[in-house]
Amino acid sequence: MDEKENFKVTCPHCKAILEIDSGSKVVVSSEAPPVQKEGLSFEERMKKLQEEKKIAEAKFEESVRTEKSKKEILEKKFKELSEKAKESKDTPFKKEIDLD
Numbered sequence: 001m002d003e004k005e006n007f008k009v010t011c012p013h014c015k016a017i018l019e020i021d022s023g024s025k026v027v028v029s030s031e032a033p034p035v036q037k038e039g040l041s042f043e044e045r046m047k048k049l050q051e052e053k054k055i056a057e058a059k060f061e062e063s064v065r066t067e068k069s070k071k072e073i074l075e076k077k078f079k080e081l082s083e084k085a086k087e088s089k090d091t092p093f094k095k096e097i098d099l100d
Contacts, residue, residue: 005022006019006020006021006022006028007019007020007022008020011033014033015033015034016030016031016032016033017030017031017033018030
């Protein structure tokens with residue numbers, strides 16, 4: 001039982017193999033995770049990139065339209081509120097300190 005053995009563990013995040021000394025509980029060595037190939041050819045990857053580019057452009061155009069309409073809506077609300085304020089006979093609220 002006094003024998004100290006090393007054991008191997010696979011990292012759950014990067015899939016690297018770590019060799020750990022059971023006595024000192026220190027990583028003795030490690031092996032890099034296997035390289036995973038995507039499996040797409042160059043042409044397929046280029047088509048995929050073009051599609052992603054089109055999607056990104058569409059999202060950008062939508063955000064620009066949203067911002068423009070947002071500005072118009074805010075201006076319309078401001079005009080409505082300013083007209084209501086002009087028509088209102090209420091006087092501005094005065095604080096007690098302003099009466100001195």
